[in-house]
Amino acid sequence: MGGAALSRDNGADGKQFCQNISSYISGEPTPYEQVAENTPIKSTAPSWHAWRNPAVEPRPGFVSVAEVRALEETVAALQSQYDAELKKKLNRPKDPLAFYRGMISDMGVMLDRGPAYSGGDPLLANLSQENGIGESSYRCGSEVV
Structure with a gap:
C-alpha cells in the first residue's frame, strides 16, 4: 500500500491514498455513504447515460417487501424439495459389493x-x-x- 501511495497513481502526489491509510490506522470510520455518493461507479443512483432497452418493459427501481417475501417463500419451498430429494437419495440402501x-x-x-x-x-x-x-x-x- 505504501508503494502505491508514493507512486503518484492515486491523485497528484499520493495524498489521497495516504489519507485513507492514516484514517484506517487511526480507527476513524470511513463514511461509505459519502463515498457512494461521490463515486459514480459505485453509486446506486440510476445512470442517466444508459440507453433504455425497448424490448424490456420498464420496471420500477425498487422491490416491494411483498415481492421479497414471495421470493423467499419460493426459495424456501425449492430448498425443502431439494433437501427431501437428497435425503431420499442418500438414505437408499446401497450394495457394498x-x-x-x-x-x-x-x-x-x-x-x-x-x-x-x-x-x-x-x-x-x-x-x-x-x-x-x-x-x-x-x-x-x-x-x-
Missing part, C-alpha cells in the same frame, strides 16, 4: 475357475451357464483342463 459385482461381470469371459473366485456367486462365475460348477471352459481336444 456393487462395484466388485460389476467388475466380475465384466470379467465373466475370463472366469473359468468356479464360484469361489467370484464371491461364491455361480451366476457371476459363469455368466453363460454353459458349464457346470467346477468345469473349465478351456478344453484340450475332448479333455477338460
Whole structure:
C-alpha cells in the first residue's frame, strides 16, 4: 500500500491514498455513504447515460417487501424439495459389493475357475451357464483342463 501511495497513481502526489491509510490506522470510520455518493461507479443512483432497452418493459427501481417475501417463500419451498430429494437419495440402501459385482461381470469371459473366485456367486462365475460348477471352459481336444 505504501508503494502505491508514493507512486503518484492515486491523485497528484499520493495524498489521497495516504489519507485513507492514516484514517484506517487511526480507527476513524470511513463514511461509505459519502463515498457512494461521490463515486459514480459505485453509486446506486440510476445512470442517466444508459440507453433504455425497448424490448424490456420498464420496471420500477425498487422491490416491494411483498415481492421479497414471495421470493423467499419460493426459495424456501425449492430448498425443502431439494433437501427431501437428497435425503431420499442418500438414505437408499446401497450394495457394498456393487462395484466388485460389476467388475466380475465384466470379467465373466475370463472366469473359468468356479464360484469361489467370484464371491461364491455361480451366476457371476459363469455368466453363460454353459458349464457346470467346477468345469473349465478351456478344453484340450475332448479333455477338460
